[in-house]
């Protein structure tokens with residue numbers, strides 16, 4: 180189905196989030212939508228999905244004007260959407276989740292689960308999804324949950340599928356699987372609108388690219404545009420995709436973890452006897468495929484997850500007995516992996532979110548009295564520094580775009596005097612310009628002498644920032660290697676191969692590749 184937007188405008192009060200946007204998505208086309216944080220991408224998609232009514236302009240489906248009074252109308256017209264945050268109910272099975280939207284009925288008030296299960300089976304088989312209709316959502320990995328969202332849309336005959344940052348939470352393997360699925364859907368005639376901040380993906384799969392900035396279309400591109408060209412079109416200036424940094428000048432060890440063991444909620448060991456040290460003035464990146472204990476390691480440092488064995492010491496002090504609040508006061512800056520559940524309180528204003536645990540600390544309080552003016556000033560200055568796109572700092576943080584909420588968390592945590600900085604997926608959901616800034620700011624923090632731990636599943640980020648890299652696999656540290664370790668060696672370590680073996684295996688692989696090249700050349704001659 181062809182989707183066409185003509186002059187679509189959406190305002191929130193006096194703020195124009197989408198300003199006369201026009202674009203066309205042809206049947207079977209993968210159309211990427213690029214734009215910096217707060218550019219208006221999600222707003223536009225929510226409008227196409229019937230969650231917002233456009234203030235001006237129109238949406239056409241196969242050249243016919245469409246008006247939606249809610250997502251129900253959009254779905255009936257053939258539009259499906261997979262949101263940034265999945266809308267699935269954790270305790271439901273796959274079949275129940277799909278039936279909830281599709282609701283094939285046996286009669287008044289009775290859902291036909293047999294029919295729904297068949298539908299799940301049929302769609303899974305057609306696209307090779309490998310999803311068990313009876314699996315419970317909360318027990319599925321994120322990539323599989325996302326496939327359920329796609330099945331749900333397809334079960335309702337979606338002909339236009341909107342994917343809003345679908346790869347932000349996926350492992351590299353899951354991303355490859357999703358890309359394969361998108362290709363199949365395309366071959367099947369489904370039109371796809373694809374939002375992402377990852378330029379490599381855009382170049383790999385998009386047929387056409389539309390770039391929006393501050394609510395307006397600023398350009399169109401084809402996938403042969405370079406990453407640098409796309410980045411500057413998005414942000415309106417040249418962006419460096421790598422961070423210039425001097426070699427670290429590490430000082431003394433001020434942070435040490437010894438024999439740390441942590442259990443998950445089902446009492447399974449998720450961090451297994453981990454030893455780590457970080458020196459002043461260095462960045463240790465913890466790399467690994469999501470779900471190998473990195474999250475729990477970071478949570479144990481913050482104190483939201485209890486260690487069953489081992490110690491954590493900062494500046495010679497045992498953090499074990501300290502509460503989260505006391506650890507923050509001891510100089511820990513912490514960026515959680517999931518800002519929406521652990522980083523911000525949606526109903527609070529940006530200013531209130533700027534302090535949370537630190538409201539009674541100088542400079543925001545003097546004795547027992549809070550100093551609202553000092554707080555407001557800090558929130559204003561720091562959000563400006565981090566280029567947070569906002570109306571005023573008194574607005575609820577929930578009105579900010581996802582990437583801008585992430586920047587508030589970073590601004591909050593990086594505006595204190597720190598003795599240790601720990602960040603999980605610090606740039607998740609950020610645009611390339613913001614990533615450039617955040618990476619530079621982390622390096623500045625290092626150069627002030629703060630020991631930094633960056634937990635990231637993005638190898639680009641790990642390689643860009645790290646002075647040393649610790650690779651985690653199944654709760655253990657597989658090895659700690661220098662920052663210039665080749666990608667293929669890191670990849671093997673992430674699959675559990677010890678460092679030395681990984682180096683040998685990678686070099687064998689390289690030799691085999693070059694021998695194959697030589698043989699092919701010989702044959703061509």
Ligand SMILES: Nc1ncnc2c1ncn2[C@@H]1O[C@H](COP(=O)(O)OP(=O)(O)OP(=O)(O)O)[C@@H](O)[C@H]1O
Pocket residue numbers: 191194196214215216217218219220221222223568569578579580581582583608
């Ligand atoms: N309900 C709302 N009330 C007020 N302002 C809003 C609301 N929803 C979005 N906005 C504003 O509209 C702008 C566009 O937000 P949107 O979420 O569409 O951005 P985005 O391009 O998807 O960004 P990101 O890449 O960070 O997800 C932002 O400045 C945001 O603050």
